[in-house]
Amino acid sequence: MTADSDANPCSPKEPKSGFWLQTRTFHSLRPRVPLPPLSQSLSITDYILSLLLQSSTSTSNTTVLIDSSTDRQVSDDEFLSQIQSLSSSLRRSTSLSKGHVAFILAPPSLHIPVLYFALLALGVTISPANPLGSDLEISHQVRLSNPVIAFATSSTSHKLPRLPLGTVLLDSPEFLSMIDDENRPNADPVEPVHVSQSDSAAILYSSGTTGLVKGVLLTHRNMIALFAGLFGHRLESDRNEAQKKKEPQQVSLITVPLFHVFGFFKLMRAVAMGETLVLMGRFDLEVMLKAVEKYKVTHLPASPPLLVALTKSELVKKYDLSSLRLLACSGAPLGKDVALRFVAKFPNVEIAQGYGLTESGGGGASMEGSEEYSRLYSVGRLTVNMEAKIVDPVTGEALPPGQKGELWLRGPTIMKGYIGDDKATVEILDSEGWLKTGDLCYFDSDGFLSVVDRLKELIKYKAYQVAPAELEHLLLSHPEIADAAVIPYPDEAAGQIPMAFVVRKAGSNITEAQVIEFIAKKEGTTGVFVGVLT
Structure with missing residues (x-):
């Protein structure tokens, strides 16, 4: 099969x-869930926007994007208009065409979602990368993806080489004019681009199972299959259930990078479901908490370290987080002890791993x-x-x-x-x-x-295979430990022995001996550490 x-x-x-x-x-x-026929021309942009139309429960002009740093908001009508305007502008003003690769190196902003959707609609393969990456990393990614054009900002463009179609600055007046179709009321319409589902859609970067960063090539079909599966049998029931409960508009705060597959997925999902998506810049716990309170965030994509921080930080007491209903947790295994402590502290918030x-x-x-x-x-x-x-x-x-x-x-x-x-x-x-x-x-x-x-x-300790993640979860269950990491340490007799690096919670004086004793008492552990650095 x-x-x-x-x-x-x-x-x-x-x-x-x-x-x-x-x-x-x-x-x-x-x-x-059946997928659209592979012979049907269909881009992920067209597919997601068709889901948006299906998920719309009213004709009102709802907010689809919010920039938490500026409070700037974009309605769904404005969002659709900007996508159309940008895709048309790019076809008129550049030689960008189907099959080309566009490298994107920019911090989160309201322009990024519009750029993604516009480029994908043109059949251009998007290749977003971490704007905080080193020159060496970015150079390697550019060599892998072989882009003809880049989209960056005035603070990141210096990291990019000269490309055939140049670099477009997202914070320039020229780009702002490209997403504003009011500047070209008499412009001739452009012919639509026919995108095959088997065409390349995105190159996202991953370390793979080992070694240097690799460029993961995803097709429009890959993405369509993901969202067809997620919403094909849920869209109608979810909408009816929400209406029945008269729940408020779902508001998601993106704390994960949009160049990462998790952030990319959450962006597409929010648009498809007609949700409101709140964007934030570089992660800061208190900035995030302020945004949750201000915008009444209901859904929060999170990683296990964020759950640990929410459970242990005193900052959460300063803000009203009562709007939160669900944390979508991914990125690494979540320890059951961490999850239980979170649920005990936030009984009205569910965790969807x-x-x-x-x-x-x-x-x-x-x-x-x-x-x-x-x-x-x-x-x-x-x-x-x-x-x-x-x-x-x-x-x-x-x-x-x-x-x-x-x-x-x-x-x-x-x-x-x-x-x-x-x-x-x-x-x-x-x-x-x-x-x-x-x-x-x-x-x-x-x-x-x-x-x-x-x-x-896995750490090969004598005849055992010890999972560092399991030991890390146990360490994090200690009330005086804020964070922890476990690595293998070479040992002539045992092969490898676990070594832990521990961050004490503020005000704690926990010692290495106390940490080792704590782990040794836990059922199912080897109880052996070469050392604990606190």
């Missing part, structure tokens, strides 16, 4: 884990509804149209529920490959379309996925 197949090989008699014994493969328990990689196009596992949110040990169930295997890293055997192994994923969101690196692509993607994630995971009997750690990060 191909990764893009709409056929459902699952038998209704399968156990509730979704494990199919004949193939030793896990299948998504979500209702399967998820799992995805840049290489999987953000797809993997997710949670839907309060019953699933309560599974604090898990990252959820397989997303729509996704398959998985748990593979023994030594024998290559596919394992049943309850056993740990490397997670392999297959589905229509999986990347096309690493750009300019066929060797790395072959190493991570097999001939049958399986993506080897490099993560040590297991499924339980109900089909919920749990992530233990990265396979390559």
Whole structure:
């Protein structure tokens, strides 16, 4: 079966884990969603905007974007107008065309979402990168993506080389005129661009399983499949449920970078669902808390360190966070102790964990509804149209529920490959379309996925394989520890021994001996640290 197949090989008699014994493969328990015919010309921009029209519950002009640093707001009508204006302006004023790559190096702003959608509508492959990256990193990314044009700001453009079509500054008067169609009332209309779903859409950067940063090539089809799966069977029910409960407009605050697959996904999701999206610059906990209070944020994408900070910081007492209803947590395994402490402190806020990689196009596992949110040990169930295997890293055997192994994923969101690196692509993607994630995971009997750690990060202590993430979660459960990291330390007798780096909570005098004693008393740990640096 191909990764893009709409056929459902699952038998209704399968156990509730979704494990199919004949193939030793896990299948998504979500209702399967058909995708648009591959022969249909369709860009991710057109698809997302069609979902926006479906999700609109009124004809009122709602706010789609807010810049928390300036309080500038963009309505949905204005957003659509700016996309159209920018795409038309780019076609008139540059030689930019379908198949070209555009490198984007700019901090978060209201211009970035408009730029993404406009370029994707033209069939241009977007390649956003971290504006705080070093000159060496950015030079490597430019070589990988081979762009013809760049979009930057006056503070980041110096990091870029000379490109065939130059660099457009997003903070220049020229760019502002490009997104304002009122300046060209008599401009001739341009012919629409026909984008194939198999065309390249984005090059997002990932470390892969190891080594130098790699360029992950995603197609329009990859992205369409992700959002078709997310909303194909939920859009109508979600809208009706929201109307029934008369809930306020969903407001999401983006704390993750828009150049990262998580931020990219959250941006697209918010637009598709007709939500309000609040953008913020470089992360600062107190700035974030102020924004939650000011804009009555209901949904907050978060990583485990942010949950730790919210649980332990005294700053949260200064702000009204009562609007918060859901934290979408991804990026790393969330310790159950951390989750329990968060729920105890914020009983009205649910945690929706998820799992995805840049290489999987953000797809993997997710949670839907309060019953699933309560599974604090898990990252959820397989997303729509996704398959998985748990593979023994030594024998290559596919394992049943309850056993740990490397997670392999297959589905229509999986990347096309690493750009300019066929060797790395072959190493991570097999001939049958399986993506080897490099993560040590297991499924339980109900089909919920749990992530233990990265396979390559396991510490080989004597006959044990110790997961640094599990020790870090235990350390963070101590009330006097603000943050912690665990690494392997070479040892002649044991092979490797865990070493912990610990940040004390303000006012704490906890000692190395006390930390080691705390871990040693925890059931299921080796109880051995070569040392603890505090």
